[in-house]
Amino acid sequence: MDPVHIIGAGVAGLGAAHYLAARGIPSILHETADHYGGRAAAIRQGSHRFEVGGKNFSTAWPRFGALLAEFGISEFEPQHPGFHIVMADRLVALEKSKTLTGDLRLASAIGLRGAFQLRSFLAQARSKAEALNYTAGLIEEVEAEWDHMTIDRHFAPTLVDGPLRLFSIIMGAAEPSELYPSLLMLFASGFGKGQHRAVRGGIGRFHDALAAGKTIRHGSTVRRIHLAGGAVAGLELAEPGGTRRIAASRVISAVPLHVLRQMVDLPAYARVAASAVRYHPLALVNATYDGPVFRDGVHSIMFEPGSILGHCSANRLDQPHHARFTLSGKAAREVLDRPDDWLVEAAEQTFARRMPLRAARQSAHVARHTGGICGYAPYFTKVKRDLLRGVASIEGLEIAGDYLEGHTMEGCLTSAALAVERLLHGGQWRQAA
Ligand SMILES: Cc1cc2nc3c(=O)[nH]c(=O)nc-3n(C[C@H](O)[C@H](O)[C@H](O)COP(=O)(O)OP(=O)(O)OC[C@H]3O[C@@H](n4cnc5c(N)ncnc54)[C@H](O)[C@@H]3O)c2cc1C
Incomplete structure (x- = not known):
């Protein structure tokens, strides 16, 4: 059987390879770096192995949890029970276990208006928590109600510069003036759900288990996905020995969207959608x-x-x-x-x-x-629909990554599982799209 070519050996790429292998389908991962794990990698330096990006998971994540169980990884370390936020030049404690406004010190730091706004926003997030994700569709209602303005323009300044900035920095490495409320509500709906943990010995153990038995070509940079007659025909690879072209009929892109945009000619509406994602x-x-x-x-x-x-x-x-x-x-x-x-x-x-x-x-x-x-985009559901429709117009191409189902490791795994589904049941999906 022809292998599926996967571009990128981060969580999404490794996850896609794993879900394919579970169905007996071989794959080849092309990875530009000399290690796997991408933005959640663990890097060796002397006697240390540093986690250089993503490392924490929630016990409420079904896919991540299922893989940990499959790999027999069962030793974990608890994560911080809360944060201290610098507000008005002092450290204010925020405990994950408390409803944010139930914390009196925090409530006094953000003031009455801020506390009220935060309480009603969180109540909305909690009441819809189970259905709030980028797969179920409910998020579109939230987008319609909230995404006409960035986060900073919706809320009291004390709230924006304190707890909401905490969320926006963690979620998107961004300021509240750069993110939209739907992403905030997604984050808030999961805040405090399950317990946050890290793998004892580092997230590298998880990647090692995912990568075991997979074919990974390190130092293989994909420059172009070649198309012929509306279908994937091959990949152009830059490797230490030079550039070459290989034949490929099924490809899963598992690189960030800004990298994919440079590799393939998507239809115009999908290019516009891709350019909205920050x-x-x-x-x-x-x-x-x-x-x-x-x-x-x-x-x-x-x-x-x-x-x-x-x-x-x-x-x-x-x-x-x-x-x-x-x-x-x-x-x-x-x-x-x-x-x-x-x-x-x-x-x-x-x-x-x-x-x-x-x-x-x-x-x-x-x-x-x-x-x-x-940092996603305002009205992201439409952006995602256009992206997936554009990709579906190219036979043999699928996409996975942090920009589709949430930018946690769980979101990346979900996007990988869905990409594999679509690739294997392409005809049906293409008709629906
Ligand atoms: C500092 C930081 C902290 C984070 N903390 C958490 C956390 O605690 N918990 C959590 O769940 N998430 C966390 N995240 C988010 C999470 O790490 C990412 O969402 C996830 O790792 C993204 O995985 P990915 O597979 O989509 O992309 P990537 O990890 O970016 O993988 C893409 C891979 O493709 C390779 N590549 C790129 N271009 C090419 C090319 N042309 N050819 C071949 N290969 C290529 C890259 O080298 C990379 O290995 C954090 C992220 C950061 C940056």
């Missing part, structure tokens, strides 16, 4: 110290607007000497092209203004996610 770059610094940098019950800090640090947290609850500094948001984007040392020192200085650093650095690793995190 990705916001960031850098993640993993740094270890000879003593704790977090203390006094603080494990995770969200910084104020204008700061180059979006967020910083202890790598694990019991690892206060290992900090993950995330340089994200508008101010960070201005400095992302500075040298690594500059970024590390600037991150430390910003952090130290909130929590004095009393330990010496032992190691630092900088990962630049120039593609960053997907």
Whole structure:
């Protein structure tokens, strides 16, 4: 049987290969980097294996949970029970287990109007939580009601600069003025649902299990998906030995949308849809110290607007000497092209203004996610419909990735499973589209 060619060995690509293998269908993964895992990779540096992007999962995620069980991975570490947000120059605690407005200290920091707005927004998110996702369709109602304005224009400034900025930085490495409420509501509907955990030993264990037995060609960069008569005909590959063209009739793209746009000629309406989807770059610094940098019950800090640090947290609850500094948001984007040392020192200085650093650095690793995190688009359901219709017009092409079903690892796995379904039952899907 001809293999399915998968472009990209991140969570979505590895997931697609795994779901194909479960049906006895072989695949070849083309991966430009020398490692797999993409934006959720674990990178080796000396004796450390750093998680340089996605690492936390929720026990409420069915696909991720099923794969952990299949792989026999059962040792986990709890994630932070909450955050501290810098508001009006002080650290305000936000506990995940409390309804946000039930937290009196937080309610007093965001004021009556903010607390009321937050309560009603969360109530709406909670009441529809089960059906709120990009597959079920209910999100379209939310988009119609809310997406005419960005988040910052809907809510009180205290709320925007505090808890809502926390969500927008985590969800999209973006400011509230750059994201739309439907994405916020999706996030809020899952907030506090299940428990957030990390894999003991690192997310690399999950990827190792997913990648086992798969054919992965590292250093193989796909430049073009060639089409003939409206169908996939081949791939143009740039490899260490040069550029070559191979025949391929079935391809799953599992690269970010901004990369796919450069590889294939989609119909005009799908190109317009693709250009609406935003990705916001960031850098993640993993740094270890000879003593704790977090203390006094603080494990995770969200910084104020204008700061180059979006967020910083202890790598694990019991690892206060290992900090993950995330340089994200508008101010960070201005400095992302500075040298690594500059970024590390600037991150430390910003952090130290909130929590004095009393330990010496032992190691630092900088990962630049120039593609960053997907911030979706307003009225995303229509955008997605146009994208999928455009892809369906090309026989043998399917898409998976963080820009379709939510930008968590669970969303990537869901998109991979759906891409495999569509690829195998293409005729039906194409008629429906
Ligand atoms: C800092 C950070 C923290 C995050 N935290 C979490 C978290 O805690 N939990 C969570 O669930 N999610 C988290 N996320 C989101 C999650 O990591 C991503 O949504 C997910 O990893 C995206 O996977 P993907 O397979 O869609 O894309 P990618 O991971 O980007 O994979 C695409 C792959 O394609 C390769 N590639 C690109 N171009 C080409 C080409 N031309 N030819 C061949 N290969 C190519 C890339 O090298 C890459 O390996 C985080 C993301 C970031 C950046």
